[in-house]
Amino acid sequence: MSSTINPNDMLPRYFQLVTILRAKIEAGEWQPHAAIPSERQLEVLYSVSRTTVRQAVGLLIRQGLVYQLHGKGTYVSPRKLQKGLVELTSFSEDMLQRGLQPGQRILELAEVEAPEQVRQHLELSPDIRTVIRLERVRTGDGQPIGLQTSYLNLPAGATLTREQLEERGSLYAILQEKYNINLAAADETLEVTVATPREALLLEVPAGNPLLLSERILWTNERRAIEFVKILYRGDRYRYTVRLTR
Amino acid sequence: MSSTINPNDMLPRYFQLVTILRAKIEAGEWQPHAAIPSERQLEVLYSVSRTTVRQAVGLLIRQGLVYQLHGKGTYVSPRKLQKGLVELTSFSEDMLQRGLQPGQRILELAEVEAPEQVRQHLELSPDIRTVIRLERVRTGDGQPIGLQTSYLNLPAGATLTREQLEERGSLYAILQEKYNINLAAADETLEVTVATPREALLLEVPAGNPLLLSERILWTNERRAIEFVKILYRGDRYRYTVRLTR
DNA sequence: TAGTGGTCTAGACCACCCT
DNA sequence: GGGTGGTCTAGACCACTAA
Incomplete structure (x- = not known):
């Protein structure tokens, strides 16, 4: 001691x-x-x-x-x-803190033309035309918790494969280990919405059920916006907690 | 300069x-x-x-x-x-930051026996039997935004009147000025729910509409839990924003 | 090698609280 | 008056980055 x-x-x-x-x-x-x-x-x-x-x-x-x-x-x-307040965590870390085993089902991983909304959130310069789109159903103890769509503006030359994601689980761990990118801050907005038929199917709830929509912009230690991510959480399986100070 | x-x-x-x-x-x-x-x-x-x-x-x-x-x-x-993001703010401060004029309609202000849920959140000692219950419809530019229910564990002897509230608007301003109580931290949880008939009536939405439920515990600078407050926000009129750091 | 932030020392005085 | 945290100084050495 x-x-x-x-x-x-x-x-x-x-x-x-x-x-x-x-x-x-x-x-x-x-x-x-x-x-x-x-x-x-x-x-x-x-x-x-x-x-x-x-x-x-x-x-x-x-x-x-x-x-x-x-x-x-x-x-x-x-x-x-x-009790430690919520810090900036990945979905996986978040689940582990809640005592649930994080899991995922990858729906799409592709390089796509950046939608205008994403361009603005990531403050993309005009010469950057594409981003990586990653859509996953995220699970806790095997049950669907959220539908996550990420748009990533990786550094030139960086790549991301299904195999890496399936093996490593956490995207942020890959960014840290492979590209030495550290996340420093995130701006998050939360609002209420209702499930479309597709979302309902993937989350295994009736269409029209209330969902919690989280939108995050993630910043590296050099304060470059690297990811815009939406997560649609099942309203019955997710509570968001935060500590505010003055 | x-x-x-x-x-x-x-x-x-x-x-x-x-x-x-x-x-x-x-x-x-x-x-x-x-x-x-x-x-x-x-x-x-x-x-x-x-x-x-x-x-x-x-x-x-x-x-x-x-x-x-x-x-x-x-x-x-x-x-x-x-842009400085959300710090610990009152509803009034929150509205002003969003460029809306805060308002309120007081539904109830009374001393009530503390419900068990409130006892636990405020960590009430057994000798404290009652708390002040304050229920208000909160408005922004005159439109209903949220239905707020506060449970206050004020210091012995402290009181709170309708007149004070109507005159001053902000509860926290009264606590600060009259009793020198400063708020230092809050734990907040957010979840999705749907409007009961009564809530729907007060918020002027159809019953069954999705709402954002916020529950806060507020701590003074001496780290005594002083207030437990629920706010039911209209899903269509409220977005919650936070900044997370690591 | 020079410049940057990160850590650390041994002091000092002020503002506040309590007896 | 004595103890507490709040502010401040003039140094020093270390760890990291870049040319």
């Missing part, structure tokens, strides 16, 4: 401190609404500077584990806020 | 720097994907320490205005990411 900071460790000190403090909170050593040691006490306890302490605490605050009150102290958040 | 930092200003220096840099970005002085001055250049340009520069830049990053690449520089985000 390492509960001291090792200056020779590969990991930065503030990150080691985050790990130590998180462990104590999750082990219940400090109860919700109880004060943890002050920043100056943590300085002494772990032999780091106050800047480093504040870097660690700042991360814990953004993760929802603790909160600070000016002039009073640093406190452990109630359990409900300790 | 103040584009230097005033050490005697009430505002902290990093915040003044944020304001200056944001103004330059929004004025188009630095175009999207262009590099802004390096941290060491900003140190000299504005006569502050690198720590202060990094505090300012860190804020701009969290607000989506710029991004950094290790070893390369700090760059202006594309316009779509510059």
Whole structure:
């Protein structure tokens, strides 16, 4: 059990401190609404500077584990806020977090002329004419959950095959491993719609049933829009959760 | 035009720097994907320490205005990411952001025995038996947008009257001004449902129409759950937007 | 090699809270 | 007055990128 900071460790000190403090909170050593040691006490306890302490605490605050009150102290958040908020996740990660086994059935994978709506969302320059269209039925524990249509603006020369997708499952894992593309942010809109006959068939619900429509634009770490993706979720099998902060 | 930092200003220096840099970005002085001055250049340009520069830049990053690449520089985000996205807002603020005039029709304001679902969401201790129930039809430019039901666990002695609500409009403004309660975070879930006859009547849609159901738990700066609120949105008049980061 | 962001130190003073 | 978090300085070294 390492509960001291090792200056020779590969990991930065503030990150080691985050790990130590998180462990104590999750082990219940400090109860919700109880004060943890002050920043100056943590300085002494772990032999780091106050800047480093504040870097660690700042991360814990953004993760929802603790909160600070000016002039009073640093406190452990109630359990409900300790649970990690929804971050930017792929469908697969999302399903795993919900305790369901993610699956997919690929309906189409093709290079297509980019529709105008997609051109705008991906901010395509005029010289880019085509994008990759990927349509899949996504499942959780084998049951249809959503109908997903992706439009991808991959870097020149990059390709994507059915085999890769079937083998690896997650598209984002392929982008990361093969092309070193990391996702940094996404803008998402949600609205209500009703199932067309085709959608109803694929999702195994009656036509006209209410669905949740999600539209996402995904941005790389270089803030290039790389994907526009729609997911039609079965209204009875999907709840969307998000944490808002001020 | 103040584009230097005033050490005697009430505002902290990093915040003044944020304001200056944001103004330059929004004025188009630095175009999207262009590099802004390096941290060491900003140190000299504005006569502050690198720590202060990094505090300012860190804020701009969290607000989506710029991004950094290790070893390369700090760059202006594309316009779509510059638009600050949804933070924790009240219905009124939400409507104003969408360019609609918020309104309300109060259906009920009463102290009621807390339903079990509400007890759990607000983590009520056994000695608290009642909460305030507030039911309102919320409108945008006079048109019904949502049916909102709030359950409030106000501090002992605090009250809330129809007059206050009608005069002030926003509940959160009252909490802030009268009781110095600040909201810090919210957990929200979204799902699809269909309108019951009563809901349909109030929202002026046919019964059975699809609706977007939002359920929120709101936390104060001391991380006490203060409100559980459901809003049933008309599916045809409301889109929900979020920004996710990683 | 030079320039960039990432981490870290050892201080300091201010603003706020409580007794 | 003493303790807390909030802001700030003037340095330093490391890790990464590009010419």
